Amino acid sequence: MSSHADCPLCTTDGGEVVWRDAVMRVVLVDDADYPGFCRVIWQDHVAELSDLDATSRAQLFDAIVVVERVLRARLRCDKVNVASLGNMVAHQHWHVIPRFRDDAHFPQSVWSARQRDVAPTLLAARQALTVGLAEALRGALAQSFAPLASRP
Structure with a gap:
């Protein structure tokens, strides 16, 4: 991984690593309001999606x-937001x-003003749904990114 001393995603994992290969990693983010919040992080310091070649983007x-898919299946959420901002961490x-x-x-x-307070019991129930999430993510990613020669 190319390193930039002032980049937090070059100098830290950016969360609890649940899966990593040579080009990217997936981490769980510690956010009490959003159990199951993940980041998919490209290993090399690349600021823009258009800096990646077509194979890397794919x-x-x-x-x-x-x-x-794993989040939807495990957490039964109403929606999944996917965002890449990079304004604070390029x-x-x-x-x-x-x-x-x-x-x-x-x-x-999730970066907007709060709309409501959420009952601690509801957050605890959602947190309970994340038990085994790291293993489910690891298994699904390993299967999807297994070398082609080893796939059944």
Whole structure:
């Protein structure tokens, strides 16, 4: 991974790593309001999606889709937001965020003003759905990105 001393995604993992290969990693973000919040992070310091070649872009989007599918299946969320802003951290990474109609910010983005408080019991129930999520993500990503020669 090329390193930029001032880039937090070059100097830290950016969350709890659940899967990594030579070009990207998937992390779980510690966000109490959004259990299951993930990031798909390109390993090399690349600021813009258009800086990646077509094969790399396809790999990145394939990983985002795998993460989204696992989140939908495991968390039974109402929506999944996928966003790449890069305004604060100019390192190619995508936020994959499970959303619920009654979450703290819905229907706005998670970076907008809060719309409501969410009962701790509801957040605890959503957090309980994340038990085994890391393993499910790891398995799905490993299967999707297994070397072609080893696929059945």
